[in-house]
Amino acid sequence: MLSPQLNEPTGASREPGGSLRRSMGLPTLVFFGLSYMVPMTVFTTYGIVNDITGGFLASAYLITLAAMLFTACSYAFMGRRVDSAGSAYAYTREGLGGGIGFLTGWAVMIDYILLPMLNYLLIGLYLSEQFPSIPAWVFSLTALVLVTVLNIVGILVVKSANMVLVLLQIVFFLIFFVFAARAFDPAANPLDPFVRSDFNLTAVAAGAAVLCLSFLGFDAISTMAEEAQKPKQAIPRAVILTTIIGGVFFVSVSWFAYMAHPAVISGDDADVAAISVLAHIGGNLLTALFLAAYVTGALGSALASQASVSRILYAMGRDRVLPHKLFGTISRRFRTPVGAILVVAVISTSAVFADVDFVASIVSFGALTAFSMVNLSVISTFLIRDRRRSVGAVICYGVIPLIGFFLTAWLWTSLTGNTVLLGLAWIAVGFIQLMWHTRMFTRPVPRMHLES
Numbered sequence: 001m002l003s004p005q006l007n008e009p010t011g012a013s014r015e016p017g018g019s020l021r022r023s024m025g026l027p028t029l030v031f032f033g034l035s036y037m038v039p040m041t042v043f044t045t046y047g048i049v050n051d052i053t054g055g056f057l058a059s060a061y062l063i064t065l066a067a068m069l070f071t072a073c074s075y076a077f078m079g080r081r082v083d084s085a086g087s088a089y090a091y092t093r094e095g096l097g098g099g100i101g102f103l104t105g106w107a108v109m110i111d112y113i114l115l116p117m118l119n120y121l122l123i124g125l126y127l128s129e130q131f132p133s134i135p136a137w138v139f140s141l142t143a144l145v146l147v148t149v150l151n152i153v154g155i156l157v158v159k160s161a162n163m164v165l166v167l168l169q170i171v172f173f174l175i176f177f178v179f180a181a182r183a184f185d186p187a188a189n190p191l192d193p194f195v196r197s198d199f200n201l202t203a204v205a206a207g208a209a210v211l212c213l214s215f216l217g218f219d220a221i222s223t224m225a226e227e228a229q230k231p232k233q234a235i236p237r238a239v240i241l242t243t244i245i246g247g248v249f250f251v252s253v254s255w256f257a258y259m260a261h262p263a264v265i266s267g268d269d270a271d272v273a274a275i276s277v278l279a280h281i282g283g284n285l286l287t288a289l290f291l292a293a294y295v296t297g298a299l300g301s302a303l304a305s306q307a308s309v310s311r312i313l314y315a316m317g318r319d320r321v322l323p324h325k326l327f328g329t330i331s332r333r334f335r336t337p338v339g340a341i342l343v344v345a346v347i348s349t350s351a352v353f354a355d356v357d358f359v360a361s362i363v364s365f366g367a368l369t370a371f372s373m374v375n376l377s378v379i380s381t382f383l384i385r386d387r388r389r390s391v392g393a394v395i396c397y398g399v400i401p402l403i404g405f406f407l408t409a410w411l412w413t414s415l416t417g418n419t420v421l422l423g424l425a426w427i428a429v430g431f432i433q434l435m436w437h438t439r440m441f442t443r444p445v446p447r448m449h450l451e452s
Contacts, residue, residue, distance in 0.1 A: 029221055033221040046274045047274060052203060091377050098444070106434075147303050147306055175289060218243045310336075
């Protein structure tokens with residue numbers, strides 16, 4: 001998660017000269033990207049996308065993986081060019097200018113703001129499914145209050161905590177694969193998760209668009225440029241490896257789950273379909289292990305994401321991109337951006353009545369917008385500005401990002417109409433902000449601090 005800090009990034013150390021210590025090698029960067037993806041996220045949208053695609057979750061992941069691989073190449077190309085943190089915002093600012101960069105950063109902001117809410121929403125849904133006598137909103141609000149208080153008092157999440165959470169999820173998935181293999185439906189064909197007579201490309205593309213939030217890990221790696229060893233080599237490699245490993249993992253889980261439980265759970269039960277599938281595969285034991293791993297991971301993700309976005313909002317308030325009094329001040333007692341934290345908490349109370357499908361789609365809207373802009377930034381930077389015209393350059397900096405752009409744009413248009421309208425409204429607000437701060441483009445575009 002992108003996390004500008006009040007003094008220095010959590011877990012980061014600084015060289016005597018004040019720059020971040022370059023301590024992250026390729027394996028560390030890949031692990032960071034995979035931990036950011038949160039392997040359990042495959043169950044976040046499991047029922048929703050299965051419902052949308054008619055049971056072709058594995059095919060939807062393959063389409064998303066293909067689109068993400070081309071986009072990951074664009075991230076790799078820009079990572080060799082820009083060795084500062086900032087990810088899609090920094091890359092787009094470099095390739096397409098300050099104005100487009102600002103709007104791209106603004107579009108990405110909706111991801112960061114809604115990710116805590118998505119975690120609270122899912123915690124409530126899954127715990128309520130296990131304890132039906134307690135309403136989901138009770139669990140959601142309890143988690144929200146706990147995480148908000150921890151963020152205000154300044155509790156730090158150390159790097160080892162992320163490792164423990166990921167290892168817990170790995171243990172769960174190893175058990176899941178064993179149970180699923182023992183429960184395979186003898187009537188299911190191994191190719192059925194990918195293609196059957198009822199395959200509908202439009203529906204599968206719509207599901208693939210939602211799954212883009214599962215691949216945010218490779219975007220997060222690019223924010224570590226100032227802490228990576230040999231960033232112009234390590235960042236591109238880590239981006240590609242993380243995308244491939246994560247994609248293969250998501251496809252594998254989808255395939256195993258279908259082979260053990262081919263039936264599609266639809267309607268209101270789709271949000272928590274994973275519980276029913278896991279109960280069918282491994283009974284109460286697997287369900288209990290899933291809840292422990294999922295809720296723990298969601299709490300950790302909520303803590304990190306709320307801390308991160310509050311510091312992004314603080315940095316923007318400090319630089320007066322947002323109202324200074326509300327966002328740009330810190331508590332004298334706790335030395336944390338209490339105003340920004342509380343704003344995120346208030347927005348997150350929407351988890352009481354929000355819909356998982358809609359929130360996940362909005363997060364994917366922001367991600368797909370950023371991915372599309374990065375693809376275009378490669379073309380603008382290398383082919384247009386640098387005038388590279390060799391065959392290799394045209395393929396790398398023209399064909400690959402163009403395919404990535406069309407694939408991400410295709411997925412973008414596969415989102416629901418309400419999702420696109422809300423996303424465009426958010427960008428419109430950003431455009432108004434941009435006009436205000438530039439006095440109708442007569443002043444320089446303000447910088448948004450989206451660095452790690």
